[in-house]
Amino acid sequence: MDFYGMTFKALEEYFELRGENKAKAKILFKSIYRENLKIEDITELSDRTKRLIKENFSFTLPIETTVQDDGTTVKALLSFSDGDKVETVIMKHDYGAGLCVSTQVGCSMGCSFCQSGKLKRRRNLTAGEMTAQVLFMRQYCEIKHISIMGIGEPLDNFENLKDFIEILSCPYGLAFGGKNITLSTCGLIPQIERLSEINCQFNLAVSLHAPTDELRSQIMPINKKYGVAELIEAVKEYSGNYGKRIAFEYILLDGINDSTENAVQLAELIKGINCYVNLIPYNETENSEFKRSKNADIFFDTLKKSGVNAIFRREFGTGIKAACGQLSAEYD
Ligand code: SAH
Helix, strand or coil, X not given: CEHHHCCHHHHHHHHHHCCCCCHHXXXXXXXXXXXXXXHHHCCCCCHHHHHHHXXXXXXXXXXXXXXXXXCCEEEEEEECCCCCEEEEEEEEECCEEEEXXXXXXXXXXXXXXXXXXXXXXXXXXXXXXXXXXXXXXXXXXXXXXXEECCCCCHHHHHHHHHHXXXXXXXXXXXCXXXXXXXXXXXXXXXXXXXXXXXXXXXXXXXXXXXXXXXXXXXXXXXXXXXXXXXHHHHHHHHHHHHCCCEEEEEXXXXXXXXXXXXXXXXXXXXXXXXEEEEEEECCCCCCCCCCECCCHHHHHXXXXXXXXXXXXXXXXXXXXXXXXXXXXXXXX
16 A cells, blocks of 8 residues: 555554554654654654554655756656656745646646647556655755646546545645645536535635637637536635635737737626636747737736736746646656
8 A cells, every 4th residue: 555645534544444553643644744754763653563564555756757956946757656757846936835746647638728738648646646746845845835736637636636635734744734735727617516525625726718618618628518607606616615715827828818808808707706817928838839928918907907816927947848838748
């Protein structure tokens, strides 16, 4: 069994089933996740328990294939035990470092502006492989915030994601609070409706990118299945239930979704929701058919005038292809 994929509850059950004291789960979470100890160095456990754990669990971290560091961004290509690779990125903000975690090898959402969707091989990452990204990357610096917005669509891997967030937020272990976790989705509505199953009130970011079905379906195939109106309803409910401010992500693509009219439509669409708009400068990907907007400032001003909170996403790692939409797995 992969230790890093086990929730606290599952570990307690594991010990209980064997007639062992379940308090060992707490000792293990604290020692492994908070104190970064190896099993043999945990003085609170007997030799017999250490043996039991060593025989039954693996503690496998990915292997780092390449690392690029431009001072504010660290991008690592990590290889898992079967040879599958994903990228993960640290962004060093003034207020602390954030880690962008990948959830799948490749992605099947097929958004036309995103490089990750062009990866051939695809499988879900396990909860342990997601946790391992955090453990691996914290060797570089202390991580304050987790963004679940690397390669993959997190809600397309719901069960593993749920376990991962539980492990991440467990107070005995890594102890990230909901305030310090952000999950980004392209809008899988049935799964958005199931978010209450996850016992942690994280921030929700929604990749909207267009204010109408016509436009959104052109650039995001998922919109043909789950349209804009339905998505807005689902998001409203999440925000209402948990008192959470939603982030709507909006990439400004030259001549596609960046007209002043689009800004007015967007403002109208999200009126009344506790939210803000995160405007993302488009990052070039290989053979990209899109260009950065020249209307970004006017778009921003139009939103502001309509009473919408909007910010520009700060750019990280464009030079080392570590920015939004540029993550892939450049190998072979
Ligand atoms: N699948 C999830 C998370 C991964 S993408 C989602 O769709 O939200 C993280 C963010 O980067 C999304 O908002 C995505 O739309 C955006 N993005 C993708 N390609 C981009 C590009 N080329 N330039 C800028 N942002 C991009």
